[in-house]
Amino acid sequence: MQELEKIYRTLYSHYGDLQWWPADTPFEVIVGAVLTQNTVWTNVEKAIERFDGNLSPERILDLPVEELEEIIRPTGYFRQKAQYLRAVTEWFMNCGGDVDLIKSRPLPEVRSELLRVRGVGNETADSILLYAFDLPSFVVDAYTMRFFGRYPIKAGKSYMEVKSFCEAGLPRDAALYNHFHALIVQNGKEHCKKKMNCAGCPLEQLCEKAAAE
Numbered sequence: 001m002q003e004l005e006k007i008y009r010t011l012y013s014h015y016g017d018l019q020w021w022p023a024d025t026p027f028e029v030i031v032g033a034v035l036t037q038n039t040v041w042t043n044v045e046k047a048i049e050r051f052d053g054n055l056s057p058e059r060i061l062d063l064p065v066e067e068l069e070e071i072i073r074p075t076g077y078f079r080q081k082a083q084y085l086r087a088v089t090e091w092f093m094n095c096g097g098d099v100d101l102i103k104s105r106p107l108p109e110v111r112s113e114l115l116r117v118r119g120v121g122n123e124t125a126d127s128i129l130l131y132a133f134d135l136p137s138f139v140v141d142a143y144t145m146r147f148f149g150r151y152p153i154k155a156g157k158s159y160m161e162v163k164s165f166c167e168a169g170l171p172r173d174a175a176l177y178n179h180f181h182a183l184i185v186q187n188g189k190e191h192c193k194k195k196m197n198c199a200g201c202p203l204e205q206l207c208e209k210a211a212a213e
Helices: 002-015 026-035 040-048 058-062 065-071 079-096 098-104 107-115 121-133 142-150 160-167 174-190 209-213
Strands: none
Touching: 002 160, 002 174, 026 040, 026 079, 026 121, 040 058, 058 079, 065 174, 079 107, 098 142, 107 121, 142 160, 142 174
16 A cells, blocks of 8 residues: 555654664564563563573573562563563474574464464564564554554554554565554654654645544
């Protein structure tokens, strides 16, 4: 759909490359995707720092659960998330901890496996696929749902409807999905907030909601 690409080009020309996802390794992305559930990214950063540069699958599995809980305490729901981290780490190690091997498999197969891991829902699975493994799986989050709920495009109302809409309307390209999702989030933080702040938004002239304000 040309409209989606137009939105992307407009946002990209305004914000540029936002360099998402900030992580040193694919496994750190996996950890961040779990820890960011129901919290802000600054709290995830605090937890990552508390690993003191030693964030590996082996350490996650070897740490006593109480120590793991204490490390990730800043992210909230730390008891639940400690169990989720162990579950997704076990999945990763059952895949040999081999990113290239995972990337060589059919994306739907890997996604289906991830969704069977405790604590991994659609958004977490797609974040891992896109940002850890560089696979073209579009991420939908609260910012994305709000954006497409306001912008004059009928993308759908459920997670999978919006995801399918975006994947059907854009080239299947991981870098493009990465940039687009990051741009939507940045715009959601600056302009398309719960209470809209349309002045200066790069999409102000194109958005019907802005025109109605």
